Structures are given as structure tokens and as C-alpha cells.
Amino acid sequence: MDAILLQILNGLDKGSAYALIALGLTLIFGTLGVVNFAHGALFMIGAFCAVTLQRILSLSFETIDESRTDFLGNPLKVETPYVEAWFGPDVGMAIIDWSVPLAIFFAIPVMITIGFIMERGLIKHFYKRPHADQILVTFGLAIVLQEIVKYFFGANPIPTPAPDVFRGSFDFGVLLGFDPYAIAYPYWRLVYFFFSVTIIGAVFAFLQFTTFGMVVRAGMADRETVGLLGINIDRRFTIMFGIAAAVAGLAGVMYAPINSPNYHMGMDFLVLSFVVVVVGGMGSLPGAVLAGFMLGILESISSMNEVKAIFPGIDQIIIYLVAILILLTRPRGLMGRKGVMED
Amino acid sequence: MSTSNPTRRGLLKTGAIASAGLAVPTIFTASSAAAFTNEPTGSTVTLGFNVPQTGAYADEGADELRAYELAVEHLNGGGDGGMMSTFSSQALNGAGILGKQVQFVTGDTQTKSDAARASARSMIEKDEAVMITGGSSSGVAIAVQGLCQEAGVIFMAGLTHSNDTTGKDKKANGFRHFFNGYMSAAALAPVLADRYGTDRNAYHLTADYTWGWTQEESIAAATEALGWNTVDKVRTPLASTDFSSYIAPVLNSGADVLVLNHYGGNMVNSLTNAVQFGLRDRIVNDKQFEIVVPLYSRLMARGAGANVAGILGSTNWHWSLQDAGSQAFVRSFGTKYGFPPSQAAHTVYCQTLLYADAVQRAGSFHPCAVAEALEGFDFDGLGNGPTHYRADDHQCFKDVLVVRGKENPENEFDLLEVVEVTPRAQVEYAADHPMFAGGALGECNGG
Structure with missing residues (x-):
């Protein structure tokens, strides 16, 4: 029982990442009708926003310590971060320590700008092209973005730790009457789950309770009629692309302490996120979120040794198996709307 | 008087035979034209460095490439000579290999077996590389080792740690300096x-x-x-x-x-x-x-x-070792690039010197002569203490380092500390050990 609970918790944070990426994918598909294969790269760029801010905050000046030597026997160059010199060692170290949460504020404008540039500079030229063309161009763009990041940051993962206060794990075992540490769950993964729920709630609230969101929803339902009412729906959809990019970016920023960012991390999530979108129902925002969490939990449970003893290799195929089953029984996905991608 | 009556069937047969003949790569048919594959005839000799330049191991590949370039510089008499001065075999003299200036070509393995084989094949066929070296993955090393065996060139493995490289997948043309599982x-x-x-x-x-x-x-x-x-x-x-x-x-x-x-x-x-x-x-x-x-x-x-x-x-090796070979290499690499070398850099540098030294001692670039010079070769001064290249499986035997992640690193390179140098005798095993069984070295192929 404790093992199942632990895997459900695991699935929640994995599902959080799937849900956030799938939410952005669905926003772009629902508004612009574009299948954006570069969305995983936006997640990756978000994680590298955290890396970049960490490096900016760690910018240092050199002093020579004659009493010590480096690996070549030369006097040691000691690097002191500027923030430590300006604000004192304690405050300076605390600022660097909190670089990941601070990167949220750094990533939002960066990601919205990247989203605007992507949409205006490239993707808008492919609105009327077949989905295959859109997939090819956005996939190509994803590879270009990956290679740019690799050029500047290298191929190896870069450690981007969470603040010290979130190190370690929360002991759910004792709380639920199990043995101590039977269900231990990392603090930062809990933070990630609650952060994701907050972002998802904020996006839904924005679409549901603002005039802007109402127009966007109307445009998603019937773009032509909204246009005939004299509303510039294209401009609003461009803004939605920026918001979707920011959602993916924020998912990446907060994911950085979970797995050290590397240039390829977006691709690792991309395919699964597309399956999540299809299972949830093309164009359905609640469907994307529901499918994200559902598939995340199923993937985690299927990787239990007891399950794999019965069905070897099930953890590798469970998501695709569930996708096939759902599409056979509900061809539009869990919450898909009639008419989306059916023309 | 005979007359020829061309038929459609005959034409197809002839075409198929001719196509099959043309399709056989030149590396497998070159033996008739030269004594061995890519025999260097001019004043230069070309080595092929096959490392991951893209993909997940690109940083390790970049470090390997730095070490290869350093080795070529030292072989050609440039720089401070690095470990050539501490190498127990003093056959190398800084005048290239057998008097031929060393040049190199590079390939990108992408850490994928098929891509690695394609780049190695290209370096052998187009660039006439007489030796291929590199790799940052056992899957890649085993694949390229097999290709080099077929092509008749020597393969000096880079970073490959699987028992299989010198176990069930060992080849007569392949040699590994790196340790194994x-x-x-x-x-x-x-x-x-x-x-x-x-x-x-x-x-x-x-x-x-x-x-x-x-x-x-x-x-x-x-x-x-x-x-x-x-x-x-x-x-x-x-x-x-x-x-x-x-x-x-x-x-x-x-x-x-x-x-x-x-x-x-x-x-x-x-x-x-x-x-x-x-x-x-x-x-x-x-x-x-x-x-x-x-x-x-x-x-x-x-x-x-x-x-x-x-x-x-x-x-396999760590830059903090204090022996003369390690210190010479760290000094040489650190002065040129500004940071200490990795174990991947060390092993490929050693492999390049070992190949060059074997050619020099054999007096020939012929793969089988080189293989013979490397088999059973005992040497020292390359950073791992007394080392033996075993003839039975082409595996190097040397001391192994047990390391521990450092609690309070002083800089970004100071991450590991050596806790024990395990003597060579403790890590040696019989050539027919069950974990290495299942393959045969076979015969050396000179092309």
C-alpha cells in the first residue's frame, strides 16, 4: 500500500510536467491551429533561464591568493561573486541559493518575448499550410534551439539546485501511520506539484474570468465569426502563444532542480506530451490537464517491480497502451470536442 | 567464328554482377593495390579521431579531441612533449611517426553505433586514415572495432568500460587502454x-x-x-x-x-x-x-x-595523481587549455602515443606488425604505473583508482579524491574468465 501511495505521489509530479507542457500545446493548437513540435524546446529554454540567472547571480571577480596554488602550481585565483561583495556573504549566498525561484520572474518576460518572436517570425507563415509542414518546421526549429543552447552551455547536465530549505524529503510515512521513511517525498517535488496546480488554475481563471479570455475562447470555438465582429483575434492569439511559451518556460524553470538541465530535456518530454494532448482530446484544456496527471500516475505505478514482474517492460509502453485503448473507445480522446482535426 | 547474342536476361545478370562488384567498399578490395590498407606513401601519415562531437557525450568527445590534438603536437615535436618524456619506451623522438609528419581527421560518432561506423568508414576510405581511435561508449567502440577489423586498420579504443570490448567482442585489430567493469x-x-x-x-x-x-x-x-x-x-x-x-x-x-x-x-x-x-x-x-x-x-x-x-x-585515472607521467600530462594539457584533463582525455592521449610507439618499434605501419608490437608490451610512465598490454585479449592491465566525491571541493575541477590505488595484481583475471568468454580474437587483418 505504501509503495502504491509513493508511486501515486511520483506520478503527480511527473504528471504536473506533462500537464503544463500539454496545456501550452493545447493552447497553441486550440487558438492558432498549429501543431507546435518546438514546445518541448520552450520547456528546455525555461530550465536554462534558471541556469542563466544562477550564472548571472554567480558572476564573480578574481583575486589572487598567494598562499594557495592551483592545479598547475600557480597562485590560486579565488572567485568572489559580486552579490556577496555588494550585500555581504550571507545575503549574497542566500540570493544565489534562491536563484531558481527568482528565475520565475526572469523567465516570464524572456519566454513571452521568445514566444512572440517565434510566432511572428516563423510560425505565422505556416498557419495555412498542412499540419505536416507545421510539424516539420517546428521540429526543425526545436533542433536549432537545442543546438544553440548546447553551443553556449555544453552537452552535459548542469546542476541547478533548489534552495537549501527545500533539500531533503517529507516523511509521509509517519503522517499516514506507516514506518518512518516508508513514504518519503522530496520537498521540491511537492513544491513543483503545487506550483503546477497554481499555474494551471491561473491559466483557467484567465480564460474564464477575463474579457480577453472570453474573446480567446470564442475565437477557439469559431474564429471566423469573432473576426466578423471586428475583433482582432490574431493579435490575441499571438499573445496566447506568448502565454503558452511562458507556461512551458515556467514548467522548465521549476523542473531544473529535479533533473539537472541539459539541452535535450525538451525532446524527452515532447513526444509524451503529444500523447497526453491526444488522450486528453485535441483542443481541450481540461482534457490535457486530466490526461497529464492520469498518464503520469499510470506510468509511475507501472514501473513498480511487482507490476513489471507480471508484465515485463510495461513501464515503457503503458502510456501508448492507454492511448490506444482510449482512442479505440473514445476516438476524440477523454474530453475532445467534435470537429477538431476532423476536417 | 563466335557471335554474341545479347539477351535481356544476360544483360541483367551481367549488370547485377558488375553492380555487386562496384558495391563492395574499396577498403575490402584494396589489398591488391597496396601492402596493407592505407599504407602511407608520402611524407605524412593520417590518424582518424572518431569522437562524439554532438549528442549527449559531446563534452567528453571535446575533451578527447583536445587530448588527441595535444598528442599529435607532441608527436610532431611541438609543445613540451608531455608524457613522451616520461614514457618508458623512448622510441618516439618528436619527428612524427617513422619520420612522417602526423596529421589527423576527425569524425562525429554522435554516440550512435551506425553514425560511428559511417564516420570511421569515411575516414578510412576517403581520408586514408591508417588508424582509428576514439569513442565514448562501449556500444560505439564495439561497433567501430568490428569495422576496423574488417577494413584492416588498427583500432585504439577510447572510453569504453564494458567487459565485452575485450571479452566476447574482442578483435585482433582492436586494443583497449581503459579499464573495464x-x-x-x-x-x-x-x-x-x-x-x-x-x-x-x-x-x-x-x-x-x-x-x-x-x-x-x-x-x-x-x-x-x-x-x-x-x-x-x-x-x-x-x-x-x-x-x-x-x-x-x-x-x-x-x-x-x-x-x-x-x-x-x-x-x-x-x-x-x-x-x-x-x-x-x-x-x-x-x-x-x-x-x-x-x-x-x-x-x-x-x-x-x-x-x-x-x-x-x-x-581509470585522475589529474591529481603525483607520478611524473600524470604531472607532465596535466601540465601540458592545463597550460594549453586552462583546465585539467579528464580520464577520457588521458586514455586517448595514451592510446595515441602507444600506437605511435608501436609503429616506431615495429618499423612499419602494417597493422599486423603494429599489433605484434603492442601484444605483451610492458610500459610505464603514462600515469598508471607499470602497465601490461595482454596479448590474449588486447586489454591493458594496470592499477585502478578507487575515488570518492569530495566533501568540500575547492574549485569546479576538484570533485573527486583518490582513496585507494588498487594494485594491478588485484584486478587481473584469466583471459578465459567466464565474464569475458564467448568470443575469439581471430587473426590480424592487414587489409
Whole structure:
């Protein structure tokens, strides 16, 4: 029982990442009708926003310590971060320590700008092209973005730790009457789950309770009629692309302490996120979120040794198996709307 | 008088035979034109450096390439000579190899077997490389070693740690300086027993490919021989990035040691996940829970950051070694590039010097003469102490380093500390050891 609970918790944070990426994918598909294969790269760029801010905050000046030597026997160059010199060692170290949460504020404008540039500079030229063309161009763009990041940051993962206060794990075992540490769950993964729920709630609230969101929803339902009412729906959809990019970016920023960012991390999530979108129902925002969490939990449970003893290799195929089953029984996905991608 | 009556069937037959003949790569038909494949005839000789320049191991590949360039510079008489001055064989004189200026071409393996074979083939066929070296993965090394055997050129393996490279997949034209999974286990197990006791329960997470399998087999056998119990061995797909669902079952498995048979990005992520789940803070079976990483790399330790502190593993070489060879190499590499070399850089630098030295001693670039010069060769001064290139399987035997992640690193390179230098005798094994059985060296192929 404790093992199942632990895997459900695991699935929640994995599902959080799937849900956030799938939410952005669905926003772009629902508004612009574009299948954006570069969305995983936006997640990756978000994680590298955290890396970049960490490096900016760690910018240092050199002093020579004659009493010590480096690996070549030369006097040691000691690097002191500027923030430590300006604000004192304690405050300076605390600022660097909190670089990941601070990167949220750094990533939002960066990601919205990247989203605007992507949409205006490239993707808008492919609105009327077949989905295959859109997939090819956005996939190509994803590879270009990956290679740019690799050029500047290298191929190896870069450690981007969470603040010290979130190190370690929360002991759910004792709380639920199990043995101590039977269900231990990392603090930062809990933070990630609650952060994701907050972002998802904020996006839904924005679409549901603002005039802007109402127009966007109307445009998603019937773009032509909204246009005939004299509303510039294209401009609003461009803004939605920026918001979707920011959602993916924020998912990446907060994911950085979970797995050290590397240039390829977006691709690792991309395919699964597309399956999540299809299972949830093309164009359905609640469907994307529901499918994200559902598939995340199923993937985690299927990787239990007891399950794999019965069905070897099930953890590798469970998501695709569930996708096939759902599409056979509900061809539009869990919450898909009639008419989306059916023309 | 004979007349020819061309028919459609005959034309097709002739065409098919001619096409098949043309389709055979020139590297397999070159023997009639030269004494051996890519025999250098001018004043230069070309070596082929096949390393990952893109993909997940690109940083290791870049470090290997730096070391190769340094080795070529030293062979041609440039720089400070590096380890050429400390190498026990003094056959090399800084005038190239057999008086021929050394030049090189590079290929990108992408850490994919097919891409690595394609780039090696291109360097052999188009660039006329007389020797191929490199690789940052056992899958790649085994694939390229097979190609070099067929093509009739020498393959000097780079970073490859699977037992199979010089075990069931060994080839007469292939040589490995790097250590292997068996040696890691033989060096590490006694240290583990000494530090953590002999009554331990180990849980293995293993990368699901040739290196992971042989590493797991080796470390499980070595620790079980010292009294440890293996609780479970779980294979993880090479493409895994989040290991949380594999780490979680460890919590309730009764294991008090987690062995991560992972390398590269797998190692960084699985170790990070294990630490996040508080494994190192746990007391299980009245013992402190421990994590072991059998194969360490400084470049990977950097990715895992503070999570490596206190964790034991093994390595082929480390820049902090104080012997004359290591110091000469670190000085040479550090002066040129501004940071110390990795173990990958060290092994490929050694392999380049060893090949050049073997050619010089043999007096010929002929692969079979070079192989003969390398077989059974004893040398010293290349950073690993007295070393022996065994003729039976073309595996180098030397001391192995047991290392531990440093608790308080002083800089970004100061990540590992050597806790024991395991003597060569302790990591040696018979050529027909069951873990290395199943293949034959075969005959040397000169092309």
C-alpha cells in the first residue's frame, strides 16, 4: 500500500510536467491551429533561464591568493561573486541559493518575448499550410534551439539546485501511520506539484474570468465569426502563444532542480506530451490537464517491480497502451470536442 | 567464328554482377593495390579521431579531441612533449611517426553505433586514415572495432568500460587502454566491504545496454563474494531521464546500499533523484544507507554537483595523481587549455602515443606488425604505473583508482579524491574468465 501511495505521489509530479507542457500545446493548437513540435524546446529554454540567472547571480571577480596554488602550481585565483561583495556573504549566498525561484520572474518576460518572436517570425507563415509542414518546421526549429543552447552551455547536465530549505524529503510515512521513511517525498517535488496546480488554475481563471479570455475562447470555438465582429483575434492569439511559451518556460524553470538541465530535456518530454494532448482530446484544456496527471500516475505505478514482474517492460509502453485503448473507445480522446482535426 | 547474342536476361545478370562488384567498399578490395590498407606513401601519415562531437557525450568527445590534438603536437615535436618524456619506451623522438609528419581527421560518432561506423568508414576510405581511435561508449567502440577489423586498420579504443570490448567482442585489430567493469568491481568491492561492512543488502539500478549489464554482473559477483546480498537488479532504459519511479521501490526493498550502474546523463539524474528522495539520510537494517557509483567521470560528477560528496566509485585515472607521467600530462594539457584533463582525455592521449610507439618499434605501419608490437608490451610512465598490454585479449592491465566525491571541493575541477590505488595484481583475471568468454580474437587483418 505504501509503495502504491509513493508511486501515486511520483506520478503527480511527473504528471504536473506533462500537464503544463500539454496545456501550452493545447493552447497553441486550440487558438492558432498549429501543431507546435518546438514546445518541448520552450520547456528546455525555461530550465536554462534558471541556469542563466544562477550564472548571472554567480558572476564573480578574481583575486589572487598567494598562499594557495592551483592545479598547475600557480597562485590560486579565488572567485568572489559580486552579490556577496555588494550585500555581504550571507545575503549574497542566500540570493544565489534562491536563484531558481527568482528565475520565475526572469523567465516570464524572456519566454513571452521568445514566444512572440517565434510566432511572428516563423510560425505565422505556416498557419495555412498542412499540419505536416507545421510539424516539420517546428521540429526543425526545436533542433536549432537545442543546438544553440548546447553551443553556449555544453552537452552535459548542469546542476541547478533548489534552495537549501527545500533539500531533503517529507516523511509521509509517519503522517499516514506507516514506518518512518516508508513514504518519503522530496520537498521540491511537492513544491513543483503545487506550483503546477497554481499555474494551471491561473491559466483557467484567465480564460474564464477575463474579457480577453472570453474573446480567446470564442475565437477557439469559431474564429471566423469573432473576426466578423471586428475583433482582432490574431493579435490575441499571438499573445496566447506568448502565454503558452511562458507556461512551458515556467514548467522548465521549476523542473531544473529535479533533473539537472541539459539541452535535450525538451525532446524527452515532447513526444509524451503529444500523447497526453491526444488522450486528453485535441483542443481541450481540461482534457490535457486530466490526461497529464492520469498518464503520469499510470506510468509511475507501472514501473513498480511487482507490476513489471507480471508484465515485463510495461513501464515503457503503458502510456501508448492507454492511448490506444482510449482512442479505440473514445476516438476524440477523454474530453475532445467534435470537429477538431476532423476536417 | 563466335557471335554474341545479347539477351535481356544476360544483360541483367551481367549488370547485377558488375553492380555487386562496384558495391563492395574499396577498403575490402584494396589489398591488391597496396601492402596493407592505407599504407602511407608520402611524407605524412593520417590518424582518424572518431569522437562524439554532438549528442549527449559531446563534452567528453571535446575533451578527447583536445587530448588527441595535444598528442599529435607532441608527436610532431611541438609543445613540451608531455608524457613522451616520461614514457618508458623512448622510441618516439618528436619527428612524427617513422619520420612522417602526423596529421589527423576527425569524425562525429554522435554516440550512435551506425553514425560511428559511417564516420570511421569515411575516414578510412576517403581520408586514408591508417588508424582509428576514439569513442565514448562501449556500444560505439564495439561497433567501430568490428569495422576496423574488417577494413584492416588498427583500432585504439577510447572510453569504453564494458567487459565485452575485450571479452566476447574482442578483435585482433582492436586494443583497449581503459579499464573495464570487472576491474572496477575487483578494486571497489574490498573498499566497500572495508567501509560499509560485509553484511549489506544491495539494490542495483542498471543502464540497459552492454556496459550496464557487464558492470552489474561484475560488481554483484565481487560484492557477493565478500558476503553482500543482492536484493534486486532493475534495468532502466538508456533514454530514462527521471528515475524517481525506479528510486521509490528502493525505499521499501530492505536494501541498505544502492548501486548505480549508470554513466553520463543517466548517472547524473539517478544520483540526483536518489539524493532528493533522502536515501542517504536513511537508516536501514540499523545501518546508514549508502550509494555507490562504480564508474566515475569528473565531467559527470560536475553535473551531479554536491550530490557526489562522499560517494565511492572507481576511475581509470585522475589529474591529481603525483607520478611524473600524470604531472607532465596535466601540465601540458592545463597550460594549453586552462583546465585539467579528464580520464577520457588521458586514455586517448595514451592510446595515441602507444600506437605511435608501436609503429616506431615495429618499423612499419602494417597493422599486423603494429599489433605484434603492442601484444605483451610492458610500459610505464603514462600515469598508471607499470602497465601490461595482454596479448590474449588486447586489454591493458594496470592499477585502478578507487575515488570518492569530495566533501568540500575547492574549485569546479576538484570533485573527486583518490582513496585507494588498487594494485594491478588485484584486478587481473584469466583471459578465459567466464565474464569475458564467448568470443575469439581471430587473426590480424592487414587489409
